[in-house]
Amino acid sequence: MTPGNDFDEAAEPKLFTALLTPHRSLSRTGFLALMLFVGGVSFIAGIVFLMMGAWPVFGFFGLDVLAIWWAFRVSYRRAGDTEEITVTPTELRVRRVSHRGQVVEWVLNPLWVQLDHVTHEEFGIEQPFLVSRGRRVSIARFLGPDEKASFVKAFRAALQAAKRGPTYNPLT
Structure with a gap:
């Protein structure tokens, strides 16, 4: 040939x-804003329960924020x-x-x-x-x-x- x-x-x-x-509809800045909002609401609700004497509930509100953060972390990792x-x-x-x-x-x-x-x-x-x-x-x-x-x-x-x-x- x-x-x-x-x-x-x-x-x-x-x-x-x-x-x-x-597709990821939430940018990193949006994620930060969402986590600050969820964390703030959970913290305020936890303080309310703490003032009422139900102090263990405060920790569970923190676990909710941690679970949401972990789910988004997995989602962003899979974006690759x-x-x-x-x-x-x-x-x-x-x-x-x-x-x-x-x-x-x-x-x-x-x-x-x-x-x-x-x-x-x-x-x-x-x-x-x-x-x-x-x-x-x-x-x-x-x-x-x-x-x-x-x-x-x-x-x-x-x-x-x-x-x-x-x-x-x-x-x-």
Whole structure:
């Protein structure tokens, strides 16, 4: 083979690429303001109970603030999760990276993949997943129902383009 005829995988066109990350509606400043508000309300309520002679209740109000802080800490840590989905004419790649750095990757043939989803009457698409050779891979878990519907529409179009095959223009 001559160098001009070498097959270059990097030259394969990407029909669809999505990098999905969890949405966090509360910023760090908002979190600080919320924790100050919850802490202040809990402290004032705890002082009221302390004045009434129910001193053990004061500690339980502190535990509530600690539980809320811990839940937000876990939520912010999980914000580092990502899911990258790429479709080319010959390959469908789903790559998940957890907040701990663990990588799970599936490489599928787009000709053998079907896109299926669970739909709820009231809420719309709940869970899209890929089906290939009897295996199911859940995708787009981070998205809301409207975003999932848009994602499914675009992804289905990319899968159909991959199944049609590449189109070559001899003029370019």
